[in-house]
Amino acid sequence: MQTTRFVLEQQEIPTHWYNVVADMPNPPSPPLGPDGNVVSPEQMLAIFPGPLLEQEMSAERWIPIPEAVREIYRLWRPSPLIRALRLEQALGTSAKLYYKNEGVSPAGSHKPNTAVPQAFYNHQVGIRRLTTETGAGQWGSSMAFAGQMFGIEVRVFMVKVSYDQKPSRRSMMQAWGAEVFSSPSILTKAGRDVLAKHPDSDGSLGLAISEAVEEAAGRPDTNYCLGSVLNHVLLHQTIIGLEAKKQFEKAGDWPDVIFGPCGGGSSFGGIALPFLADKAAGKTPNLRLVAVEPTSCPTLTKGAYAYDYGDASGYTPIMKMYTLGHDFMPPGIHAGGLRYHGDSPLISQLVHEGLMEAVAVPQVATFEAGVLFAKAEGIIPAPESCHAIRAAIDEALECKRTGEPKTILFNLTGHGHFDMASYDRYFSGKLEDYDYPAEAIHESLAHLPKV
Numbered sequence: 456m457q458t459t460r461f462v463l464e465q466q467e468i469p470t471h472w473y474n475v476v477a478d479m480p481n482p483p484s485p486p487l488g489p490d491g492n493v494v495s496p497e498q499m500l501a502i503f504p505g506p507l508l509e510q511e512m513s514a515e516r517w518i519p520i521p522e523a524v525r526e527i528y529r530l531w532r533p534s535p536l537i538r539a540l541r542l543e544q545a546l547g548t549s550a551k552l553y554y555k556n557e558g559v560s561p562a563g564s565h566k567p568n569t570a571v572p573q574a575f576y577n578h579q580v581g582i583r584r585l586t587t588e589t590g591a592g593q594w595g596s597s598m599a600f601a602g603q604m605f606g607i608e609v610r611v612f613m614v615k616v617s618y619d620q621k622p623s624r625r626s627m628m629q630a631w632g633a634e635v636f637s638s639p640s641i642l643t644k645a646g647r648d649v650l651a652k653h654p655d656s657d658g659s660l661g662l663a664i665s666e667a668v669e670e671a672a673g674r675p676d677t678n679y680c681l682g683s684v685l686n687h688v689l690l691h692q693t694i695i696g697l698e699a700k701k702q703f704e705k706a707g708d709w710p711d712v713i714f715g716p717c718g719g720g721s722s723f724g725g726i727a728l729p730f731l732a733d734k735a736a737g738k739t740p741n742l743r744l745v746a747v748e749p750t751s752c753p754t755l756t757k758g759a760y761a762y763d764y765g766d767a768s769g770y771t772p773i774m775k776m777y778t779l780g781h782d783f784m785p786p787g788i789h790a791g792g793l794r795y796h797g798d799s800p801l802i803s804q805l806v807h808e809g810l811m812e813a814v815a816v817p818q819v820a821t822f823e824a825g826v827l828f829a830k831a832e833g834i835i836p837a838p839e840s841c842h843a844i845r846a847a848i849d850e851a852l853e854c855k856r857t858g859e860p861k862t863i864l865f866n867l868t869g870h871g872h873f874d875m876a877s878y879d880r881y882f883s884g885k886l887e888d889y890d891y892p893a894e895a896i897h898e899s900l901a902h903l904p905k906v
């Protein structure tokens with residue numbers, strides 16, 4: 456019998472995260488304040504703990520993982536690397552398909568990889584209360600779980616469309632002791648302003664961020680946590696790719712192309728950046744790293760590379776990134792984790808400089824791919840992960856056509872057990888493909904801050 460599951464021992468959980476800034480051809484552009492000046496650490500300390508800010512600005516290649524964090528990681532890490540042999544057979548492809556299964560975490564996705572260190576560093580500096588936002592509910596549940604590990608209170612602003620679609624995600628956060636509010640809420644000025652203009656607003660990740668930041672900035676005992684986009688979040692997620700490299704060594708194989716779903720870029724950075732180190736050093740020049748996004752929220756493929764706010768209301772510093780404009784409201788697609796107007800500045804820069812690529816896929820085709828994967832491999836993927844599966848299957852089918860024996864890796868960022876309502880819509884033929892919202896994007900790009 457052929458080996459298809461490549462596992463590591465608990466002792467092999469990496470001891471350091473990898474910081475790609477050390478190996479980037481050009482230094483990252485710093486975040487700027489509304490006055491156009493570089494944001495001072497003092498301003499950021501109002502909502503983030505010092506150790507995370509240091510990581511945010513660090514250019515050190517290797518950052519040690521605190522032992523207390525590794526001890527929580529071992530509840531589910533190292534996560535398995537699986538060869539999707541049955542999917543290969545179902546496709547009849549000459550390619551080899553592997554996936555890293557991040558759905559084995561307590562919250563069901565990669566997000567606890569950063570939620571745990573974020574709770575740890577906040578606890579270390581004496582913070583007892585955290586606010587955050589959540590789209591599909593994955594980040595909120597990860598933060599609720601991580602807060603519980605270190606005895607920190609967590610308040611979550613949950614994008615309304617998900618709050619209504621996913622009551623079980625809410626209960627999950629409550630089981631780990633968090634408070635959950637539908638966003639836009641009446642608890643903040645940002646929420647009240649939107650409700651006054653659009654009482655039926657579906658909400659957006661950008662707006663929920665505004666609400667959580669507003670509350671954290673207004674209370675000294677409270678800090679804010681972001682589940683994606685920022686450098687320190689990508690740093691923590693590199694544990695995915697670092698483990699995968701050790702697992703490929705055991706498998707005696709190496710990827711030619713890596714696909715990951717991309718919302719704010721954290722899981723894609725997490726799996727891809729450790730491999731990018733070898734590409735940047737000229738060791739694997741042909742390796743392709745491909746971010747996969749929805750056609751309805753096509754940040755990397757159709758956005759502008761420009762300075763923009765991270766949230767809808769303009770509370771955050773402006774960052775240089777691919778953006779659809781901070782007031783762009785994406786359609787209410789079922790991959791809630793991919794409905795973000797911007798993207799990680801690190802991923803944006805690497806795409807801009809040609810070291811990484813991006814593709815966009817339509818919604819219905821992603822569910823088709825997810826169901827094909829579930830039938831072959833048994834795991835029901837999160838709708839976000841279905842984006843990477845779609846692109847990986849398309850690549851494998853292209854290999855079938857050309858007869859190429861490529862090795863393809865994709866990031867199974869989460870399971871879809873809390874997304875069955877979306878699958879129901881797919882099975883009943885009610886799931887729509889949204890057109891590329893050209894006009895809305897054109898309109899919101901007219902409101903980029905002037906730098």
Ligand SMILES: *Cc1c(COP(=O)(O)O)cnc(C)c1O
Nearest residue numbers: 593683718719720721722792869
């Ligand atoms: C949040 C989420 C994503 C997208 O977020 P990134 O920061 O781009 O990784 C992808 N997959 C799942 C399962 C998620 O929960």
